[in-house]
Amino acid sequence: MTGTTARTEQHRRVQLLLSEAGDTYAADAGIKPADKPAPLWQLLVLSNLVSARIRAAVAVEGARELFAAGGRTPHGMAELTWQQRVDALGRGHYVRYDEGTATRLGACADLARDRYHGDLRNLAREAGEQRDRVEDLLTEFPGIGPTGARIFCREAQDVWPFLRPVFDAKAQEGAARIGLPTAPERLAELADGDLAPFAAALVRAALDRDLAERVAGG
Incomplete structure (x- = not known):
């Protein structure tokens, strides 16, 4: 897989993950x-x-x-x-x-x-x-x-924004499960817009094996 093809695949996975699990926990709580x-x-x-x-x-x-x-x-x-x-x-x-x-x-x-x-x-x-x-x-x-x-x-x-990028251990675990880089700086480059929804979605991928498999194989 060429570098360009790999990046395209990574972006596809990011978009699929966000479409399925892109709400922050704060949003779920009505914040x-x-x-x-x-x-x-x-x-x-x-x-x-x-x-x-x-x-x-x-x-x-x-x-x-x-x-x-x-x-x-x-x-x-x-x-x-x-x-x-x-x-x-x-x-x-x-x-x-x-x-x-x-x-x-x-x-x-x-x-x-x-x-x-x-x-x-x-x-x-x-x-x-x-x-x-x-x-x-x-x-x-x-x-x-x-x-x-x-x-x-x-x-x-x-x-x-001074906190960025924050992809903690659980978010990095989710990134690894769906075949994304785990370094926070690399993940921030893949995010299209706000980082918090992406980080929350990665946490969900770490916690939900079915979600991770759909994203990685979808």
Whole structure:
């Protein structure tokens, strides 16, 4: 296969993958990406839920229920009682970690309000818009470890372009499964437009063998 033919095949696979699985997890949770306090907070909540050992679809539904209950901002989350958070997570079937997560989300809301005045753009400023430092600061939120921080950055990279390119280990695993290069810079070159939907689609390819086989063989 010549270099030109290989690149054409890679682009075909990218387009097929995006057509089948190109929504971000944030979009699934009803989050409208923007460099504004509310959606950035909602992305933090989602990253907290997705990073647990639980199916992503359940985490997304748990986030939707929390937002519907009033937790769309740090203040709104803090105003919810612990039981209200537990109940919202339960409605989303996020039951395995519901009680501990309800506690951690309350602590996250307090930290977001006390340190960043409810606005995670202040976190980016404190980090000097350096991705490594952003990840370090994110891990100070209860329930957000290195995995959760990378999920946040992966989903936020089109809102905060200074983070780009973010293709974490799971996205790179998906790239390998469908025969794409795994280096983040190479993947960014293959993306046609925003990187976050492509990264999310690669994660789905890593998690869904049937999807990966359709894309690789389609």
